[in-house]
Amino acid sequence: MAQATPTTRVDIDAILAEVRAALSEGDWERAVALIEALRPPDQADVFEELPPEEQDQLLPRLDLEDSADILEELEEEDAAEVAARLKVADLARILDEMEPDEAADLLGDIPPERAAKALAKMEEAEEVRPLLAHADDTAGGLMTSAEVLLHKDMTAEEAIAYLRSIAPESETVYYLFVVDEDVRLVGVVSLRELVIAPPDTRIEEIMDPDVIHVRADADQEEAARLMSRYDLLALPVVDEDGRLLGLITHDDLVEVLEEEATEDIYRLGGVPEEQPIDVPVPAALRTRLPWLVLNLGTAMASATVLSIFESTIARVAALAAFFPIVAGVSGSAGTQTLTVVVRGLALGELEPRDGLRALAREVLIGLTNGLVLGGLVALIAAIWKGTPMLGFVVGLATLLNMISAGIAGVLVPLGMQMLRIDPALASPILVTTTTDAMGYFMYLGLATLILPRFL
């Protein structure tokens, strides 16, 4: 097996072509067999490429479990569309097969009336209903119901027999959480510890009473941070009285981490809200256009500076050639600093109390960058335009602006953090506005002071 496939790879395109061929011949049996042979994420990849009519005909022919897997793996919007077209009875049967947290998410994405009807027809509605109460981006919104709970007074042998009797299918069974009479979380035991313990040991004796846990209303980032920091496979979620409500599982952690990284990358790139790559154009515009209009507003600061120095520019139009360097290259330096600071804040490697040290570092880096680049620019300007004093002005402005880029790159994101605004969101626009406006001001200010005496 391993020889044939050195690293596991599935050729979705090839399988999709086979499925399409089967469907075009009306060979449903073969199409179903092809899809059922795949693993869930691959099933979803093939399924989502099919036209809606074929999706609708295919889904009821698949194993209920495969249908559930596909709805779990599809992008949220795609799953909601498929669910909206299913008969309510079919939808309810599929929802019963899904992990409770995934079922709850899907129910939250379809029209409330339809969701209520589907819930009414579900057999396991009681597992899903409590999950619907929590906001999507909280710990409660991520959790799934805990299928297996141990009581602290069971023995290891009883616990294993109990596990065998209910034969749990769940993803949540590698850690077993222990509760008291009031379903309050009192400990955790791993399946490994249970298996290797002498059979008559009481759970209370082998459990770890110090369980890392999270409140249902905590932010999902907080939950992800705990799971990744302490290498947890499952994180119990409790209510205000310490009662166990559910578990967050490791697959959710990976999803939250990717979501948070995407959010930071988008925000640093001036796209305030995460969107799927194929979001409709009007939705893309709703997110991006206001940001550009805001950017237009901040650019007016630089426009004003340039306007103030209009007569200097008219006298020495050669100055304009170096705008992209004085403002732009310092802008890049500011973005570098900003990037390091924002990522450091996001990963918890930089705390606001480290601010002064970071500022000193970045000023020093800005000074060194400024000396090298300022010198280089001065040389280029002096030789190209044949005016050494122009070189001096450009070089000095670049040096000064590199330092202000370092300062802005540290202070803006730290200030945002202290104002409880996401530093990734507002910082880039403010830092480049600063380097632009400061750059033009220092460059043209110096030119106005110095150049008239030499030209």
Next chain:
Amino acid sequence: MAQATPTTRVDIDAILAEVRAALSEGDWERAVALIEALRPPDQADVFEELPPEEQDQLLPRLDLEDSADILEELEEEDAAEVAARLKVADLARILDEMEPDEAADLLGDIPPERAAKALAKMEEAEEVRPLLAHADDTAGGLMTSAEVLLHKDMTAEEAIAYLRSIAPESETVYYLFVVDEDVRLVGVVSLRELVIAPPDTRIEEIMDPDVIHVRADADQEEAARLMSRYDLLALPVVDEDGRLLGLITHDDLVEVLEEEATEDIYRLGGVPEEQPIDVPVPAALRTRLPWLVLNLGTAMASATVLSIFESTIARVAALAAFFPIVAGVSGSAGTQTLTVVVRGLALGELEPRDGLRALAREVLIGLTNGLVLGGLVALIAAIWKGTPMLGFVVGLATLLNMISAGIAGVLVPLGMQMLRIDPALASPILVTTTTDAMGYFMYLGLATLILPRFL
């Protein structure tokens, strides 16, 4: 318990203060007790804040297991520094307690001579040595040795008895991998399936023979992609003959995901290489300065355009006021497009074959953005400068440059991807160079053609 601490939080600063107080009174016992009461990541956070002399005195007094945990949890560079100061015999004893993959990583970070001496004194050197052969950023470099392997001919009962007898401590025991006589990977069984199977079932009957796996020389990103796509807790690593070499565990997945996200964020921000937040200034300069010099080079394109139109600028210096808008705001639009495309490529949501569709979308978005922003800018310019024709020129240039920003934002990263250059690395600088130079060219070109007739 849960009532007192609604969400698990550890106050590192408070504990650090207590540890410092204990140390200043020479109360080693209390300092050790304070640290040993913490979980490993918190132990490392406290430990790394102490001065080297205190670290060196504290470490030998801690439980061997706690020392090992601390070295595992410290940042790589910090762990290497501590390891460099330890006596070789002490280091070897601690390495024996560490997870084999962590021990191998640490040995790779200290001088080779010292690593060889420590290996020679280790009891479990044979578990670590094979891991040293693999490059850091490959699947082999991530894997740890598989402590527990089942043979396909065992029964479930024998397997459980075997597990109980060796009482594995490892993180790797939630999936049990099954091998044949030649240690070739032939299947996987979860501990859950093992526990709930009738005792006399043969492993071969309950195992899943279709195991997702990766070759040791595959890129670590490939391994992370497989684990996150298929929700794996452990991924087996095989050699070219399909023999099982080791396992990649879920904690490595989280680390790789964060590393890759940081790398993308850094590269998009113009910092080509990931560095810790407190990297020494010279090292920071080595990474950042060359990038700025390159940026200076590309900015010369815009400088040249501006230079060509020097006489136009001299005649109508008011034009300069709108440089930050025509070039800058379109640059922001280009960055938005670029961000969406680069992240889509990284997450596999966008394939090069979707390029044309993405291009059409972004041109449409650029056109709409351009109409709105161009109109707005035209209005501002016409009113502010009292010259309607100036407004027309600025507005039209903005519109055209918004479209070219959309085109560059799609084509540059896709082109990089096809040239097998990381799109996050080279794209930002090329996209903003394009929007800058194109913006100046179209704006000043239009101005030169049109304005003289009206002014």
